Amino acid sequence: xxxxxxxxxTGGSAGIGFAVARKWVAAGGLAALAARTxxxxxxxxxxxxxxxxxxxxxxxxxxxxxxxxxxxxxxxRFGRLDAVINNAGTHHRxxxxxxxxxxxxxxxxxxxxxxxxxxxxAVPLLETGGAIVNVASLAGMVPVRNAAAYSATKAGLxxxxxxxxxxxxxxxxxxxxxxxxxxxxxxxxxLSKVADIVFSQPMSTPDQVAEAVLDCLRKxxxxxxxxxxxxxxxxxxxxxxSLSRALQPMLSRLGAKKKRAYAExxxx
Numbered sequence: 001x002x003x004x005x006x007x008x009x010t011g012g013s014a015g016i017g018f019a020v021a022r023k024w025v026a027a028g029g030l031a032a033l034a035a036r037t038x039x040x041x042x043x044x045x046x047x048x049x050x051x052x053x054x055x056x057x058x059x060x061x062x063x064x065x066x067x068x069x070x071x072x073x074x075x076x077r078f079g080r081l082d083a084v085i086n087n088a089g090t091h092h093r094x095x096x097x098x099x100x101x102x103x104x105x106x107x108x109x110x111x112x113x114x115x116x117x118x119x120x121x122a123v124p125l126l127e128t129g130g131a132i133v134n135v136a137s138l139a140g141m142v143p144v145r146n147a148a149a150y151s152a153t154k155a156g157l158x159x160x161x162x163x164x165x166x167x168x169x170x171x172x173x174x175x176x177x178x179x180x181x182x183x184x185x186x187x188x189x190x191l192s193k194v195a196d197i198v199f200s201q202p203m204s205t206p207d208q209v210a211e212a213v214l215d216c217l218r219k220x221x222x223x224x225x226x227x228x229x230x231x232x233x234x235x236x237x238x239x240x241x242s243l244s245r246a247l248q249p250m251l252s253r254l255g256a257k258k259k260r261a262y263a264e265x266x267x268x
Contacts, residue, residue, distance in 0.1 A: 003028035011088035019210035086115035111153035176216035200255035
């Protein structure tokens with residue numbers, strides 16, 4: 001079903017975004033990769049089979065004025081646009097009071113405003129049966145301590161997807177959200193700054209998240225929270241916040257143990 005279809009993937013040069021692109025191209029599609037670093041984009045395009053399979057668009061999605069022009073540039077390059085994968089994100093970890101206003105604004109711009117603007121710009125150009133998939137987080141379902149702004153942006157992204165999905169469904173455009181727990185990518189950065197509770201949940205691979213993204217397109221799913229059990233726990237925590245707070249100390253202790261083990265594996 002993806003044969004010769006064109007997907008625009010933000011954060012497409014590495015991690016989840018590149019995994020989505022690899023699976024999309026393997027299924028016969030064409031990938032427009034958007035990210036900030038030209039060198040990494042060019043490497044990703046080459047790995048996908050070169051210019052007949054993919055194209056690089058060097059852009060900072062936080063530059064909203066440039067971002068609104070991106071879908072038209074993709075159509076100019078490939079002749080069509082069938083899917084948008086809003087995957088690019090940023091996370092300045094730590095207590096809110098320790099973050100700068102610029103860091104807080106960057107999270108809101110990259111994680112929430114950018115998907116909104118890109119969706120707005122892409123909708124008039126999407127082919128019939130087109131789709132938009134947003135990569136959010138379990139933190140958008142159960143907010144995480146020391147990740148207040150990040151959690152808020154991901155919760156907002158989920159709400160945006162639900163509402164705009166209702167608006168676009170009569171036009172034959174589907175909108176979905178994939179909300180993963182911890183994913184084994186460079187996104188963690190300095191592990192000492194990652195909240196212990198994050199590691200209490202099973203780790204997904206970029207390929208597993210990418211498969212969930214493509215499943216949303218194949219099966220018309222509106223939201224996938226993963227891993228499955230973590231998604232159910234997050235839903236329970238969302239519905240019963242007092243239970244979530246009661247479980248946090250136990251989950252943090254478990255997460256601290258698993259984080260130490262993960263750090264040791266990364267050293268070896």
